[in-house]
Amino acid sequence: MRTLVLGFPVLGLPVLGLPVLGLLALSGTAGASDADDLLSALKQARTLEARGTVEVTVLFPPRESPTKSAKALPRVPFRPGLLARNFGVSRMGQETVAGRRTSRFELIPKNSQAARWTLWIDQEWNIPLAYQESFPDGTPARRAMFQKVNAQPARIQVSVPVPPEGLRAALLSALPGLRLPAGIQPTEVKSRPGGGLEISLTDGVNVFALVTSPRGVRAAPGIASRRVGAGFVWLVGNLPQSALDQALAKVIRVNTAGLETLRGTFLKVDASNVQNTPDSR
Numbered sequence: 001m002r003t004l005v006l007g008f009p010v011l012g013l014p015v016l017g018l019p020v021l022g023l024l025a026l027s028g029t030a031g032a033s034d035a036d037d038l039l040s041a042l043k044q045a046r047t048l049e050a051r052g053t054v055e056v057t058v059l060f061p062p063r064e065s066p067t068k069s070a071k072a073l074p075r076v077p078f079r080p081g082l083l084a085r086n087f088g089v090s091r092m093g094q095e096t097v098a099g100r101r102t103s104r105f106e107l108i109p110k111n112s113q114a115a116r117w118t119l120w121i122d123q124e125w126n127i128p129l130a131y132q133e134s135f136p137d138g139t140p141a142r143r144a145m146f147q148k149v150n151a152q153p154a155r156i157q158v159s160v161p162v163p164p165e166g167l168r169a170a171l172l173s174a175l176p177g178l179r180l181p182a183g184i185q186p187t188e189v190k191s192r193p194g195g196g197l198e199i200s201l202t203d204g205v206n207v208f209a210l211v212t213s214p215r216g217v218r219a220a221p222g223i224a225s226r227r228v229g230a231g232f233v234w235l236v237g238n239l240p241q242s243a244l245d246q247a248l249a250k251v252i253r254v255n256t257a258g259l260e261t262l263r264g265t266f267l268k269v270d271a272s273n274v275q276n277t278p279d280s281r
Contacts, residue, residue, distance in 0.1 A: 060135075085183065233248055
């Protein structure tokens with residue numbers, strides 16, 4: 001599968017920080033032309049990027065200073081093959097972002113518990129100028145939008161590795177009883193310097209992290225942790241707490257030997273959220 005990337009590390013959560021719309025044959029009310037137009041913009045965003053002043057607001061997870069500035073949109077990896085199966089795409093009209101005309105696209109998940117997304121695509125450059133992740137009720141979780149845009153976009157080159165062959169089967173074998181939420185697939189395995197592995201998951205837009213670790217993690221919104229044998233399994237992402245807990249509830253053991261050969265590089269975890277307490281849940 002090919003991968004398109006835009007810009008955000010997974011949820012800004014302690015772990016983390018998003019293959020390809022093909023020609024999106026989406027079911028539901030969305031027209032094929034809407035999906036095709038969005039695909040064209042996401043493809044363009046691999047080689048062209050707007051620069052200027054971006055206001056980035058992260059409301060989930062909660063933080064003392066939710067808003068900061070950036071020179072470009074934080075990058076979000078879109079995997080359109082999964083997006084096509086898991087989301088409906090609809091063009092909702094024209095809006096102005098940073099003085100430029102854009103088309104607004106809504107991405108509505110077929111899993112009613114998953115986050116929904118809105119993208120604003122520049123009508124001349126055909127690249128994103130803003131996006132928003134929202135909870136199922138429409139409440140914003142995070143948002144990035146240009147306030148000022150440079151006169152010309154910058155040339156870039158973005159690529160994301162294709163998921164290793166057999167990764168899903170290896171993951172389910174390594175964690176018997178794991179129940180991945182609807183539509184979510186593993187895409188990458190990373191080693192952790194403190195021991196264990198981090199497995200990146202996505203539904204095509206939203207990104208999650210599944211972690212095996214010798215240590216537990218403090219309870220926080222968007223984090224589930226379960227002790228399994230002498231270690232722990234965490235699941236991190238923007239889903240209801242009950243959905244995260246249910247995904248791990250029947251994991252009976254951890255044997256990651258089959259995942260070791262599929263691992264890549266490690267993306268840092270916020271050490272402030274990791275505990276040494278052996279019985280943390």
